[in-house]
Amino acid sequence: MTDAAHPLPKTGVKARMSRDDLVIRGGIIVIFMYLLVALVFPMGAMLAKAFSTYAFQLEQYEFQVSDEAGTFDDTVLTAAVLNAANETLPQEKLTAKSTSSISATAFFPEFSFRSPERYRIRTASEDAAFLKGAQLHSGPNWVEMSSNEFRQVLLKPSRSYGLGNFATYFSTPVLFKSIRNSLLISAISTAVTVSLAFAFAYALNRSCMALKGVFRLAAMAPILVPSLLPGIALVYLFGNQGMLKWMLMGETIYGPIGILLGSIFFSFPHAFIIIATALTLSDARLYEAAASLRTSPFKTFMTVTLPGARFGLISASFVVFSLVMTDFGLPKVIGGQYSMLAVDIYQQVIGQQNFEMGAVVSFLLIIPALMAFAVDRLVQGKQQSLLSARSVPYEPAPRPLTDKLCFAFCAAMCVFLLGIIGVCQYAALVKFYPYDLSLSLSNYRFDLLDGGWASYFNSIKLALLSAVFGTAVVFLAAYFVEKGNAFSAGRGLLQGIAMLPMAIPGMVLGLAYIFFFNDAANPFNWLYGTMAILVVSTVTHFFTVAYLTSATALKQVDAEFEPVAASLKQPVFRLFSTVTVPMCAPALLEIGIYLFVNAMTTVSVVVFLYSHNTPLASIAILNMDDAGDIAPAAAMGMMIFYTNLAARLFHLWVSRVVLKRSQAWRTR
């Protein structure tokens, strides 16, 4: 044994970096910076906004007024003193928003812009500021001007940090009522959607009914359309002149009923995918054991089926809950007077220009989303260990009665899902519902409307750019994390940040982008209002799912390829392009189509970020619906549907035909 005593202190061995190490390290830093700018900083800006309160501190503004000859004496007047003398502003007018301002002349009741007097103005500290025209001034240097210029001066409020916005929020019943509404609607939608999705997945997985393939496809249809679309369909079905209005028995669709029905529609496929996966993972041997113990079918269901799918059910519940909670498009279209948190953000920001209150609601909206995210990550980890390598997949045996019931249920579900889309298609084709039911394509003449065809092509551009750029960024990020061998701190941090976007609702991210990128002092300010910011926000919003797909694919690639390539003195990017990328091609395609479809349908991420140069189809639907052009809105919704359907078919063709040819090595 030699470790008893070492007479000499040991010098540690420090790695000399190879070019590959530098490439990977550089890559990690670049992606890390990207995520900082695209995610961390904007979210920080938003939090700062939520805790920023604004008030006019009148003692901060100082004035001097000259005599008629234009000479000043040493008298300095503060706005506070002037206000006390003139009582221009009552105390409650002094609390403000960031966008508020007061005209300086308000403190001079006898002010006339024709008078020969000259004015000087300054602020006691940098905390307060004033606008002269478009120029912001602040600090102890006098700014002198004529009375005509003085009338343009606007005092801006000073910022301080505190819980003031939250206090305001919770003392405004109109606002905090939304919390209850959102929670209630989300809870009910979750219960209903998860039950329906479980029944649907169970029928597909455990029965021998016919048309399983058709049902499976139909269940996925809602993913291809924006969440606004079910709202429009529901208006046609149950609105004031709806085809099936009698079914509501006097209730109105504009409100909780509409939001609920629409939420079930758009969240159904998400719940279905998760639960179906959980059910396929079940082990047939457990059922054989139950049968050999003569367990009744009901008891088997309760003791084997449900517990086996429990992680899937929990995960699906949280996903649906946070989807409904954070969705904006649907309640905007069909919610009527029934306020929801996500719509509140929109109204505070767009309607009232109250950015602070928008940030407060966003903050509140993150909490349930964050919880859902945490539970989901926890459960996903457990799910994987549930299935051992020896598990035997379950093969259903025909049970005539059950199979018929399953078929009836699935058929009904598909009538609902496809019916919604069908109604939209009908609405898009009818000339003037309900007065002229003849069919025409006139509703597709978007050029006459807000957004127009430009918005549709712009959406396709956004979707393509997001798919290409997003797939590259996400896959590289996952590659660096999974295959890098040094710099483990950086890799761990990157992985952690990559999980964050899933917990941040789209609207919140969009709002955070306003706060961060619209700041004139931000070097990335030029991004604001461009296509680039739409791409960045979309990719960032859908980052996590794409990242997890990449990481899963990369984990299946032998970890020893990199050492082998290094021993053969081949650069890592050569291995990456000749081996890693071809091996992960199916996953890359999957990520591409995921980003494409979501970029086409998303409203919440981009609603604060589009500009007149970058109109989008999904936003056009929103605006047409707002303007009362419901039929063209439905037509535009259908355009998105056709596009996504075509994209999906293209994806199917590529993965079936093209990949099969290039992936001959997969077969034995």
Place this chain on the structure above:
Amino acid sequence: MANPYVEISDLEKFYGSFCALKGVSLTILESELVCFLGPSGCGKTTLLRAIAGLDLPSSGQIRQGGDDITSLPASSRDYGIVFQSYALFPNLTISRNIGFGLENRGLGKSEIQARVNELLALVGLPDQGGKYPSQLSGGQQQRVALARAMAVSPGLLLLDEPLSALDAKVRTHLRHEIKELQRDTGVTTILVTHDQEEALSMADRIVVMNHGVIEQIGTPTEVYREPESLFVADFVGDTNQLPVASAGPDSVSNGISAFRCRNHGHAAGKDLVAVIRPEDVVPVEAGAAPSQGASRIEVMIREMEFLGSFWRCALDSAAFGGAHFYADFSINAVRRLGLTQGANLTVELPVDRLMAFEPLQEAAQ
């Protein structure tokens, strides 16, 4: 004597506070095949990965061909490596796999192809170049991996448990082939394995490791016949072990009787473990003259197990205080002596085959 090629001095590796290598020093000669042998977690793979530049040691030095390579990145070192998983690129043909390291080196297409064909022939897979890895058997895939590693004519070949994923029969066959290939090309080779049979049959020298230290370095026969510690004796080959006390530098006593044994050098009274391999227990025919100094004991055959080429017998002996031990008797000996279950006989424990060591210390970290 060949020149030293890889010189490792005082190498240490810490994972947090866990010490995976504790001051390992070792010299590997040119054209030698050295085996790192030990149980899992003994540090043999860590040592290999340090030599390969895949995991950096915490301190110490590694020299290859006279140059200090301790902190060099893997891509700047000169070696080829073969992993247990083969690590063949599944989407490239066998030819492209083997040629992977030859590309980007200024070689022409035809030169690469010629070299690939040469290597395919070398590993006995001519005409398989157009196939994909998944179309080959495990043994064939491992040969491709070997050819790929050899393609760039490395100065050092590292084999990390290359045969562990294969069936017994393929393994034996491939063992032989690798050894032959190594002898023909003369490439200095390090083989990591936990399989003692593999180490004994392939290695020029074996490095037995345990708990991050080298227990013994020696030729296969040295390691097997003259183990330097109880761990080595126990890990390589089968042993009978009996707790004893030293009764002088070349004898031990179990309290009932004393036995003469190989010189162990411990003072009388020290607790030791006496070790003899089953095949070293010699059955004695009645009336045969005793060999020089060998201990003779009376035993009873409690059980006999037929293992094909020999019988393994469990023996009871009063001299061992009732503790039974195993002996391997040849089929001839059993027939000649008419041994059956329950029979009594005399066995000899040859002096130089009976060894005594210090007991193992429980995982001294």
